[in-house]
Structures are given as structure tokens and as C-alpha cells.
Amino acid sequence: MNRRPCDPIRHSARLVTDVSVSSRAANAAPLTERQWVRRGELLEAARGVFERDGYHGTTVSAIVQAAGLSQGAFYLYFADKKAVFAALQEEMATLLRRRIYWATRDVADAHRRLEAGLQAYFEYYQEYAAWNRRLTTEGLAIDESFERRQTELAQTLATAFRPTLEQLGVGETALAGFALLGIASEIAYWQHFQRRDEPSMSAAALAQACASLFLNGAPSIPAHSPQGATHA
């Protein structure tokens, strides 16, 4: 496995002024480029172990063994298992946000834009299916911080879909945006982990199905009445 591209970079230890990875605290100490790569190796190895053993079955020892690093090296970058899982959660969310953004950015037709965004989601889910499964089945139960990060991601995505939903005549776009994500999430989980004899569907086909389910249901959402409002 190629881990580092060349020796001059491997042995260099210039300080960088930006941590450049969203999951590190803004006031964290600067990383050297060697540390940047090491941290990346640990994250990659950790994802593999979490996917294989689950969150509760994963140990720091297993992560460092998979990364080919020492236990001491792990603690230079992460306080514990929970911290590395949180870092992965944020970095994977960044990938997903970018994918959906670029997949939908230049699509003029609202219906096609909705499908393009969903297709990007299903492609992402397919590529990282094992990770997404762990995140869904275990991540939210670790503690409230994980739930908060997932809620923030869902909020970001729901907000990003909102103008598209408005163009499509969908009412209650805040509610509908979360409903859309819920439908997509359940379909993706079904496709990869619950489907039995049904044939596998492509990301494009899943996106079409999801959009169709959503658009045939969402327009029928009644207008929201404030609590306490009375009608004649």
C-alpha cells in the first residue's frame, strides 16, 4: 500500500499554519505535513476497523494495528476512540456535502436537480455503505454530540434542497426537506442491507424512485396551521 509519495515529503517537518481538516479544533496545534499524512492514515484505518467491528467492538489497538502505527502515535492525534469516530463523521459529511453541491449546482430543471442530488447521495451511500450502516445503527447512540453533528448535516442538506422544493411547489419545505432525507436514507439502507430477492438498483434508479415517492406525497401535505388556530 502506498502511504507516502516520496521521501522528501516524508522527512520534511515544516509547520503548517492551518489545520485544514474540519474536524480539528480551530485552536489545535499546527500539524506538520508528516503529521497530516499520519492523521489521514489513522482515519483511513479507523474507518476500516469501525466498518468491520462496529463502534463498540473497535479498540484503539485494532486501529493502530491496521494503520501500522504505534499506540503512542494514535494519541498524538486523537484523545480516544470517540474522537476518531467524530473526526470521521465530520470528514465524511464534508465529502457528502461537496458531492451533492456539485451534482446539483448547474442543473436548471428543478425535478432533474432533485434527482441529481439524490443520485449523488445514493452514490455516496453505495461507496461508503459499511460506514453509513455503522453511523446509522451505532453512531447516534454514542452520545449527544454525534446526534448533534448528524442533525447539523441533515439541516444543511435539507436547507440546500429547499429552493428546489419550492420550485417544485412543495409546501412546508422545512418539514419536507427532512422527510426527503428520511426517505432517501431508508431506501439506501434497504438497498444495501435489507433487500432480499429483489434486484439491485443503480443510484440513478434509486434517485428516480425516491424523487417519485417524495413528489407524489409531498404536494399533499396540508398547509400548517399554527397551534390554537381555529377554523370555521
Next chain:
Amino acid sequence: MPEAKEVFTEIQNRIKSHPEKSAGLNATYQFDLSGESWTLKIANGAPELIQGPAQSPNTTLIATTDDWMNIATGKLNPVTAFMQQKLKVKGDMGLAMKLQGLLQ
């Protein structure tokens, strides 16, 4: 997949829309893709996009156009790309990582 120009224009726009992230930064990035080069000059935090190579870049990022586009659009993790030698960096590696931070 978007064109390279769209991605670089987007990078420029993101830097402009978050001036606090690039405040005080002076750097010239050159991107050598498959058969094309782009230059992003940041002077006191203000970005300028130029099609073509730079005279004296601080940092040169080298990748195929496809790999670069995959990195920019979230299909390829930049650290993974670096470790797999799909992304190479010449010059100031710290500035390369700074660029990644600007794009979050």
C-alpha cells in the same frame, strides 16, 4: 462533471465569500492538470484566478484533471489522493494544506 474552470471559479468565490479565512494570506498556487494549468494568486487574502502557469508559484499541485475534479467535488479525499500519489505537491506543502482549509 463540471469543467475545471467552474471548479476554480468556485474556489475563488468561496475565498471571496469567507475573507476571514484568507486574511493576510499571500500565496501563489499553480495547478498542473492534464494538459492545462491554472494559477490562483492570493494577495493579502484577495484571490485572483488566471488560466495558465504562474511565474514563480509557492506551491504547485499536480494531478490528472479527473483526479483533481474528484477531489474538488467530494469524490476523492485529498489526503487519500496524496497518499495514493494521485495528488502531488511541489513547494510549500503548508500552503497546500492551507488551501484545503479555505475550501471547507
